Amino acid sequence: MKEAAQIVSWVFMPLFIPVYAIFIVMYVPSDHYFFNPNCIYYLSLEGKTALIFRFLLLGVVAPGVSFYILQRMKIISSIEMETRKERTIPIVVMFFYCLLLYSYQGYEGEMSPFLPKYIYSLPLSGMLVTFVFFFLNRWKKISIHAASAGILVGFLLAFAVQHHDYQMWIIAFGFIVSGLVMSARLFLNKHTLFEVLLGWAVGSFITFIVNILYVNQ
Numbered sequence: 001m002k003e004a005a006q007i008v009s010w011v012f013m014p015l016f017i018p019v020y021a022i023f024i025v026m027y028v029p030s031d032h033y034f035f036n037p038n039c040i041y042y043l044s045l046e047g048k049t050a051l052i053f054r055f056l057l058l059g060v061v062a063p064g065v066s067f068y069i070l071q072r073m074k075i076i077s078s079i080e081m082e083t084r085k086e087r088t089i090p091i092v093v094m095f096f097y098c099l100l101l102y103s104y105q106g107y108e109g110e111m112s113p114f115l116p117k118y119i120y121s122l123p124l125s126g127m128l129v130t131f132v133f134f135f136l137n138r139w140k141k142i143s144i145h146a147a148s149a150g151i152l153v154g155f156l157l158a159f160a161v162q163h164h165d166y167q168m169w170i171i172a173f174g175f176i177v178s179g180l181v182m183s184a185r186l187f188l189n190k191h192t193l194f195e196v197l198l199g200w201a202v203g204s205f206i207t208f209i210v211n212i213l214y215v216n217q
Contacts (some may be wrong), residue, residue: 005184012181014094014148015060018122021155022055025118028170030163038116038162038215051119058101059123066093080190084141091134098126121214122155125207132202143191143199149178150203157204158211 012020025040026048043051067090070076076086102123105115129147136142153174160166182196191199 001187005187008180008184009145009188009190012145012149012177014144015063017148017152018059018126019052019055021152022051022119022122024156024170024173025159026051028167030159030166038118040116040118043116047115054101054104058097058104059126063094063097066090066097084137087137087141087144088134091130091137095127095130095134098123098130102127117215118155118159118211121158121211122207124214125151125155125210128210129203129206132206136198136202140195140198141191142202143182143185143196145185146178146182146191146196146199147203149174149181150200150205151207153178153200154204154207155211158208158215162212162215 022040026043028041030039030041040048040051067076067079070089070093071078075089077083081087081090102120105120105123129151133142133144133147153171156170156174160168160171178200182200185191185196186193
């Protein structure tokens with residue numbers, strides 16, 4: 001069971017979740033473009049490839065390299081960031097890359113104003129979640145894994161309620177992933193029940209509200 005919990009923790013690492021989220025809404029059919037211009041499903045193949053590349057580069061590769069450098073400099077002991085003190089700088093790093101991704105997407109939006117708004121609202125959600133976590137981290141070692149699972153659910157829920165035709169099994173998938181992730185963190189004794197529930201609640205609530213408000217502005 002410990003090995004399974006570790007596999008779940010690695011497969012659903014916080015860095016990977018936004019990529020999974022954007023990939024899902026790209027390839028699960030939703031409203032026709034003419035009824036909802038924010039349908040990512042109808043982006044061109046070139047647009048989807050470029051978007052995934054940006055999310056991988058600024059959301060996974062660059063932060064991963066940064067965390068490796070922090071570990072080599074002994075600022076953090078491991079990628080797991082076991083203590084609250086270790087998490088402060090990595091949280092700031094993640095905020096920076098979310099800001100960079102959001103800013104780059106905004107630049108792309110100025111060049112192509114008809115791009116779906118979700119490509120901006122997702123990194124904006126990440127910015128706000130990491131901003132809140134910066135302060136919560138001073139009080140409790142809130143589960144970042146659980147928060148990222150909450151981001152997945154919040155994003156998919158916001159996407160689904162703003163589309164007339166969407167496959168709702170995807171929402172169930174998000175909740176199943178959340179359950180697996182939180183159970184894994186508890187089984188590995190990385191967090192208390194309160195820490196995982198609070199992390200999930202913060203991630204899902206902020207992401208849902210941001211995506212609802214941003215897309216409808």
